[in-house]
Amino acid sequence: MADQENNTKGQIWAFIVTGIVILISLAYYKANVYYMYLVVYIWFGFAYGMMLQYGRFCMASASRDLFAAGVPRMAVGIMVALMFFSIIQALLSATDMSTFHPAPFGIHTLISGTIFGVGMVLAGGCASGSLYKIGEGNGTSFLSIMGISFGQAIFSVVPWFNSIIPQSWEISAKAKDLPVSLNASFDKYLAGYVWDQPKIQLSHTKVISEALPGASKYFLGDALISAIIPALLPLVLIYTFYIRKGFLKKKAKQKGGETGLTDDLAGIWSMITASKRTTLMGVLIGIVAGLHIFIMKGMQIKFGVSNFGELLTKMGHTSDVSLNGTVFDPGYWYITTQEAQFGAWVMEKMGINMRDNVFFGVNNGIPELWRNPALWMSIGIILGAMVMSLMNREFKFKLPKGELIVWGLLGGTLMGIGSRPALGCNIGAFFIRAAGGDPSGWLYGIGMATGAFVGVKFFNWWSERKMAKEMADF
Amino acid sequence: MAMKFEKTGEKSYLLDVCGYVCPHPQIYCKKSLEKIGEGDVLEMVFDNPSSAETIIQMLDQGGHEVLEKKHEGGKIIFRIQKG
Numbered sequence: 001m002a003d004q005e006n007n008t009k010g011q012i013w014a015f016i017v018t019g020i021v022i023l024i025s026l027a028y029y030k031a032n033v034y035y036m037y038l039v040v041y042i043w044f045g046f047a048y049g050m051m052l053q054y055g056r057f058c059m060a061s062a063s064r065d066l067f068a069a070g071v072p073r074m075a076v077g078i079m080v081a082l083m084f085f086s087i088i089q090a091l092l093s094a095t096d097m098s099t100f101h102p103a104p105f106g107i108h109t110l111i112s113g114t115i116f117g118v119g120m121v122l123a124g125g126c127a128s129g130s131l132y133k134i135g136e137g138n139g140t141s142f143l144s145i146m147g148i149s150f151g152q153a154i155f156s157v158v159p160w161f162n163s164i165i166p167q168s169w170e171i172s173a174k175a176k177d178l179p180v181s182l183n184a185s186f187d188k189y190l191a192g193y194v195w196d197q198p199k200i201q202l203s204h205t206k207v208i209s210e211a212l213p214g215a216s217k218y219f220l221g222d223a224l225i226s227a228i229i230p231a232l233l234p235l236v237l238i239y240t241f242y243i244r245k246g247f248l249k250k251k252a253k254q255k256g257g258e259t260g261l262t263d264d265l266a267g268i269w270s271m272i273t274a275s276k277r278t279t280l281m282g283v284l285i286g287i288v289a290g291l292h293i294f295i296m297k298g299m300q301i302k303f304g305v306s307n308f309g310e311l312l313t314k315m316g317h318t319s320d321v322s323l324n325g326t327v328f329d330p331g332y333w334y335i336t337t338q339e340a341q342f343g344a345w346v347m348e349k350m351g352i353n354m355r356d357n358v359f360f361g362v363n364n365g366i367p368e369l370w371r372n373p374a375l376w377m378s379i380g381i382i383l384g385a386m387v388m389s390l391m392n393r394e395f396k397f398k399l400p401k402g403e404l405i406v407w408g409l410l411g412g413t414l415m416g417i418g419s420r421p422a423l424g425c426n427i428g429a430f431f432i433r434a435a436g437g438d439p440s441g442w443l444y445g446i447g448m449a450t451g452a453f454v455g456v457k458f459f460n461w462w463s464e465r466k467m468a469k470e471m472a473d474f
Numbered sequence: 475m476a477m478k479f480e481k482t483g484e485k486s487y488l489l490d491v492c493g494y495v496c497p498h499p500q501i502y503c504k505k506s507l508e509k510i511g512e513g514d515v516l517e518m519v520f521d522n523p524s525s526a527e528t529i530i531q532m533l534d535q536g537g538h539e540v541l542e543k544k545h546e547g548g549k550i551i552f553r554i555q556k557g
Contacts, residue, residue, distance in 0.1 A: 006547065056527045061496060069500050069532045124496040129524075133495070136523060140495045246535060274531055394523040396548035401493060456497075463501045467479065 007393055014390040017383055021046060034311040037299045038373045044292045045380020046387075048333060049132055051288065053385035053394075055281025057081075058129025059426040060120035063452035068460065072238045073275035078431070079231040080272065080282035081289075086227030086435040088290025093203065093222065093437075094215035097297045099331025102204075102438035104197035109422045109429065113444035116418025116425060117451020121459065123147070123411025124404075127335040127425040130412070131378055135385025139400040140408040147412020148336060152420045153343030156359040161185035169193045179323050180361050187358045189421065202226040202437040222437025230434070230442055235268065243271050289333050289432075296331040308373045309365060320367035328364040328374050334428040336419040338374035341366055359420075418451070479506055482517070490519045492549060499525035500532060503554075507538065510556055515541065518552045526550055 025042060028035035051057065055077060062074040092098040103109070120126040123144035125133050130148070133141035162185050169192030173182055176191050201222065202208050208221040247267040248259045272279055300306055309326035312318075321327050328337045344354040344366050355361040369375060389395040400408055419425040422444055424433070430448060433441030478490040479502075489506045491499045499520040506516055518529075529552065533540055537557035544551050 056524045058496070058524065061524070061528060064497050065500065065528045065532075068497055069504055069528060070535060071500075071528050071531045073527065073531050121497065124498075125524075133524060138495055138522070243535075274534070275527055278527065389523070392523075393545060393548075396521055398493060398495070398521065404493075404495065459497060459501060463498070463505060467502070467505055470477070 010390040010393050010395065013395075014387045017387050017390070021380070021383055032315055034303065034315060037303065037308055037311060038371070038376055040295055040299055041373045041377040042380045044288070044295070044333070045377035046384035047288055047380075048128070048285070048377075049135055049381035049384025049386070050388045051281045051285050051384075052128060052132040052381065053135060053388040054392075055278045055285070057278065057281055057285065058132070059126040059430070059448070060124065060129055060452065063117070063449040064121050064456055066238065066242065067453050067456040070242050072242055072271060073278045075238055076235065076272055077275070077278035077282035079235055080279055081286040082231050082431060082435045083228050084283050084286025085289050085431070086223040086231075086286075086437075087219070088287060089293070089436050090215075090218035090223040092290060092293050092297070093218040097294055098436075099293050099297050099300070100201075100432070100436040102199040102201040102436065103423055103429070103433060103440050104194045105200050105438075105440045105443070106194070106197040108194065108197075109440045109443040110447040112418050112420075112422035113429070113447020114418070114451040114454075115447075116415050116422075116444075117448040117453075118455045119411045119414025119416075119418055119451070120426070120448070121411070121452050121455025122407045123415060124407065127339075127415055127419065128381065128427050130415075131335065131381040132385035135382045135387075135395075136389045137386075137395050137397040139398050140404045143400055143405060143408030144412030144415065145339060147409045147414075148416040148419070148425075149339040149343035150346075151343075151413035151416025152336060152340035153347055153354070155417050155420050156186045156340060156344075157184045157354060157357050159183050159185055162188070165189065165192075172196055178358060178362055180356050180358060182358070184357045184359075186420065190358050194421075194423070200439055202439070218437070223435075226437040226439065227435045235272075239264075239268050239271055243267060247271075286435075293332045300331070312367065312371060317367070317371060320365055320371055322360070322365035323362050326363065326365060327367050327372070330374060330428065332432055333377075334374055334424065334432070335378065336416070336425040336428065337364060337423075338372060338378055340364075340416070340420065341372055342369065342375055345369055345372075477502070479509075485511070485514045487514065487516045488519070489516055492519055492521045494520065495522050496524050496528075500528050503529050504532065507536070507554070507556055512556055514556050516554045516556065518554060519549055521549050523550065526552075 025039045028039050062078050065071040066075050125141055130141040130144045165185055165188045169188045173188045173192035203217040203221040208217050212220050251259050251263045305311055307326045308329040309321040312320045313325055344360050348354045360366050422429040429444040430441050480488045482488045487510055491502050499522050503518055539555045540552055541555055542553040
């Protein structure tokens with residue numbers, strides 16, 4: 001009886017939250033039709049949030065659960081999502097409806113990914129995972145998002161690392177004649193190093209574009225060679241090292257004899273379908289992320305712009321945009337930059353100059369929170385996850401206590417620091433790029449897995465010690 | 475923060491990790507199962523839904539049996555028999 005009552009209460013709250021999002025959307029539409037661009041971000045965020053929560057889709061758990069508990073469900077789910085998304089990305093590129101752009105390729109991506117990987121294990125969730133967990137009422141995840149926000153904002157504007165910046169970066173940055181002072185260490189790194197690195201998208205390389213004519217370069221180059229085959233490789237490795245032995249043992253027992261290749265194939269399939277909700281959500285997330293790109297491109301065509309900053313300027317909100325007249329508007333699923341903008345917005349309100357730098361001042365701007373399109377996508381993720389968890393009686397406010405406060409803030413800050421130098425996180429720097437034919441995505445992914453391995457080693461040691469110390473019967 | 479691992483009977487144990495988020499519930503579950511004997515029953519109480527999916531797969535792969543799963547006011551309770 002009490003259970004049924006809680007269920008109904010949860011569903012009522014789920015309807016209320018959804019109703020609020022509808023009302024917000026209508027209010028934006030009424031204020032100005034240009035805000036429909038922003039409303040699209042809200043609803044895709046909402047959809048991501050629902051899917052992430054339902055599938056327990058968190059990239060921290062992909063490598064962490066594999067290393068800590070030998071459970072591959074999330075690693076499998078991500079690879080499935082990535083494969084589906086890569087095919088849709090290829091389709092969009094082939095029809096000139098893609099907003100994807102590759103990132104500068106270099107060792108910085110691997111290093112950033114490693115820092116991010118340690119951070120996500122400590123925080124208990126990746127950048128997107130922490131957002132959906134806030135929607136479940138998780139206070140530790142809220143702290144990690146604060147860590148990500150302010151960690152990035154501070155990291156992007158301070159001159160703390162100037163003494164170790166190579167002179168060549170400084171010279172290169174100055175030569176670009178940017179309209180800011182270039183005092184921040186990150187400015188010198190960004191304009192003096194990162195911008196000078198090559199951007200690679202397989203379909204645009206000489207070899208692939210000559211070998212594969214027409215649209216096939218997107219499907220075979222970006223999707224098959226750059227995303228699907230590299231995604232199958234970890235699946236085979238995970239099966240070989242974590243699943244195969246146990247699965248074949250069971251099979252041999254059932255059959256009462258030897259096992260063969262068909263049993264191995266059955267083993268791989270059983271690994272993929274072991275967590276149906278995660279794999280199913282992997283497929284759906286891949287498709288929805290592709291649809292998101294398609295719709296954003298459609299909005300850009302409809303309003304005749306390539307960045308939401310142009311619409312903000314038309315509406316007279318010139319203080320929202322950067323010196324280039326732009327705001328952060330990725331055109332697809334992204335998590336961390338908008339959170340850096342949130343941190344910068346708060347710091348600016350506290351009287352700190354956050355605009356005399358490349359990251360905010362020249363590139364991304366600092367829009368008012370309610371006019372920040374990508375930030376609305378993050379809020380949408382929280383609300384979508386909240387609705388899903390309310391419907392499934394999984395919502396519960398959990399205030400962070402004790403050690404979790406430290407892990408949440410420290411992990412979040414490391415994720416912030418690990419995402420800024422790579423210009424993205426587990427979504428922007430790994431998922432989107434790896435599926436879009438940009439090998440730097442895989443470099444970031446390898447870094448994340450390495451960092452997660454280190455984080456798991458630490459937590460294993462920590463848990464043993466804590467159990468032995470605090471638990472009477474251990 | 476308080477968590478509990480107690481012997482509650484001849485062959486039964488309780489692990490309470492309410493308030494803990496990923497990855498703590500799954501790590502403590504794994505370590506508790508390593509501690510108890512084959513056939514012993516572990517009652518695990520936690521309130522982090524994201525850990526549940528991983529724990530179920532971990533138990534399945536490890537050959538442990540979930541005797542009972544229930545929700546009680548935001549808490550998730552698994553009764554697990556070590557295999």
